Structure formats: C-alpha cells, structure tokens
C-alpha cells in the first residue's frame with residue numbers, strides 16, 4: 001500500500017485505487033447488480049440502495065482486503081460499513097448528478113464513500129467530477145427540496161471554480177475513495193451506452209451518530225484485547 005495514501009487523501013479529499021477489481025470481476029459485479037435489480041422488479045435507471053444486503057457478492061466487495069486496508073489508513077482501526085448503492089444510467093436516461101457534498105445528507109460523523117466503476121467511465125457517459133481540496137472549504141449548500149430530480153442539497157454553480165474541476169476518467173474496477181465534504185458531481189450520459197457505478201459508504205465506528213435512529217444508543221465496546229491491554 002502506498003504510504004502517501006493518507007497524506008494524499010487529507011490534501012485532495014480523494015484517492016484513486018486503480019483496478020481494485022479487475023475487468024472480469026467488475027463485469028461479474030455489474031451482472032450481479034442487474035440480477036438483483038431485475039429480481040426486485042427494477043427496470044429503469046436510477047439509484048438503488050442496499051446491494052450488500054441483497055447479495056453476498058456486494059458484501060464481499062465492500063470488505064475487499066485492499067479497500068479495507070486503504071480505508072483503515074484513512075479512517076483508523078474501526079472501519080464500519082454503513083450502506084451501498086448502485087447508480088445506473090441507462091442508454092436512454094442521461095441524468096448527471098448536480099454539484100453537491102454528501103455531508104448534508106449524512107450529518108454527524110464524517111462518512112467516506114467509495115465510487116467503483118462497473119463500466120469504463122468517461123465524460124461522455126457520466127464519469128465523476130470533483131474539485132480537489134474542496135473538502136477543506138466552507139461553503140453553504142442550497143436547499144432544493146421539492147425538486148423532482150432529487151438531490152435536495154446542492155452547491156450553487158457559481159461556487160464551483162471551473163478551472164479546478166477534475167474529471168475522473170475510470171476503467172471498470174477502478175475505485176475512488178472520497179470525503180463527504182468533497183465537492184462532486186457527474187456528467188450526464190450522452191453516450192447512448194450504459195454507465196453503472198457502485199458506491200459504498202463507511203465511517204469510523206468509534207464515533208457516535210446520535211442523529212440516526214438506529215445509532216442513538218451506539219457506542220464503542222472494547223473487545224478482550226483492549227480490556228487486557
């Protein structure tokens with residue numbers, strides 16, 4: 001593992017893990033995502049939460065040793081997997097995600113998401129776009145509640161400096177770990193081809209999140225190795 005990973009993450013708010021999954025593994029994950037969605041009667045593009053609950057393949061993917069190692073360097077010894085989702089842009093649906101940070105959706109302790117390309121991703125089919133270092137900046141989110149296309153919290157376009165935007169071109173199987181304050185968006189998919197991505201989210205399990213119903217009573221319990229230390 002690259003010893004500079006944590007430093008890069010702290011500076012830029014993201015790191016890229018090239019070929020976390022190889023081509024064949026990424027193709028299998030996409031096929032499994034399609035199977036899960038079909039089984040649940042989903043046939044249109046969008047965002048679908050709960051892949052690791054629906055399929056052991058995604059649970060295993062979320063705990064990939066190389067990913068777990070990288071997350072451990074960034075988050076610490078208590079990496080907690082929270083949830084995952086697939087973002088599916090079909091050949092006929094071309095929505096791009098608007099500029100936003102994830103923090104206003106998650107609240108509480110900081111969360112760390114991993115965007116994994118299940119198709120090669122380029123600007124024409126909706127690759128991820130980010131502003132390096134923006135997780136250190138203080139910016140107000142605009143409330144877009146009630147808008148049909150979702151994303152109730154967004155950044156204003158005028159708060160994004162076009163000169164600092166980086167398009168993250170990714171090959172199938174590449175993974176991008178990013179901070180929940182990083183400004184990010186995605187291009188619309190104008191390619192006429194599908195673009196699938198898997199996004200898994202993690203946090204430091206020692207930090208409380210009292211805003212979450214399920215986590216109101218959550219706190220860290222040390223196992224025997226810590227108690228005897």
Ligand SMILES: O=C(O)CCC(=O)C(=O)O
Pocket residue numbers: 087096097102126128184185186197199
């Ligand atoms: O894959 C994409 O289009 C971006 C999705 C995204 O930014 C998000 O779900 O926070």
